[in-house]
Amino acid sequence: QQQVKQSPQSLIVQKGGISIINCAYENTAFDYFPWYQQFPGKGPALLIAIRPDVSEKKEGRFTISFNKSAKQFSLHIMDSQPGDSATYFCAATYREYGGSQGNLIFGKGTKLSVKP
Amino acid sequence: DTGVSQNPRHKITKRGQNVTFRCDPISEHNRLYWYRQTLGQGPEFLTYFQNEAQLEKSRLLSDRFSAERPKGSFSTLEIQRTEQGDSAMYLCASSFPDRGQWEQYFGPGTRLTVT
Numbered sequence: 001q002q003q004v005k006q007s008p009q010s011l012i013v014q015k016g017g018i019s020i021i022n023c024a025y026e027n028t029a030f031d032y033f034p035w036y037q038q039f040p041g042k043g044p045a046l047l048i049a050i051r052p053d054v055s056e057k058k059e060g061r062f063t064i065s066f067n068k069s070a071k072q073f074s075l076h077i078m079d080s081q082p083g084d085s086a087t088y089f090c091a092a093t094y095r096e097y098g099g100s101q102g103n104l105i106f107g108k109g110t111k112l113s114v115k116p
Numbered sequence: 117d118t119g120v121s122q123n124p125r126h127k128i129t130k131r132g133q134n135v136t137f138r139c140d141p142i143s144e145h146n147r148l149y150w151y152r153q154t155l156g157q158g159p160e161f162l163t164y165f166q167n168e169a170q171l172e173k174s175r176l177l178s179d180r181f182s183a184e185r186p187k188g189s190f191s192t193l194e195i196q197r198t199e200q201g202d203s204a205m206y207l208c209a210s211s212f213p214d215r216g217q218w219e220q221y222f223g224p225g226t227r228l229t230v231t
Contacts, residue, residue: 043222106158
């Protein structure tokens with residue numbers, strides 16, 4: 001059972017455009033939602049993360065929008081650049097007994113290509 | 117802060133051989149995770165440690181896999197009697213939840229190829 005569903009699988013955007021990647025989750029116990037960027041042959045790099053008590057978080061050109069009632073969250077990349085071409089993963093985790101976080105559960109990834 | 121490091125970066129082995137990978141987390145991070153990533157997929161959780169204690173293991177972690185973190189610092193992941201299906205990127209991540217910091221920082225990974 002896939003607990004985090006990510007779409008689209010691939011995305012082509014023109015330079016300067018907006019890239020939008022969507023994720024949906026099933027487990028209402030999830031309490032933390034990060035996005036990771038991964039280049040070929042490298043480990044995932046944390047981009048931005050959100051908790052369900054806010055509906056939006058922005059860091060530079062990256063924005064997370066969160067809809068708790070719909071159990072959906074999305075990543076928006078404004079003014080997309082060729083250097084943003086990478087695979088993006090959404091993830092989720094839950095609050096364990098004792099207050100700490102559990103392991104991350106990842107979506108299957110979105111391969112973004114930004115054309116010059 | 118030197119980040120999470122992993123060694124080796126690449127490992128090619130023959131089926132049936134044993135392999136061991138090492139992960140050095142960010143200093144002071146008391147939680148360390150191991151994930152596995154196959155081509156075209158997101159990372160999948162294998163196991164994690166809080167200091168030296170192994171607190172959770174995924175059902176993906178068969179009996180051929182063992183992980184240790186003897187002094188609560190670096191960790192090793194050993195795969196015995198490797199199979200072709202073990203070919204994947206093995207990723208390590210660390211975090212410091214005791215400070216309310218849930219961010220997990222990943223290393224560059226070890227790419228395992230079983231021939």
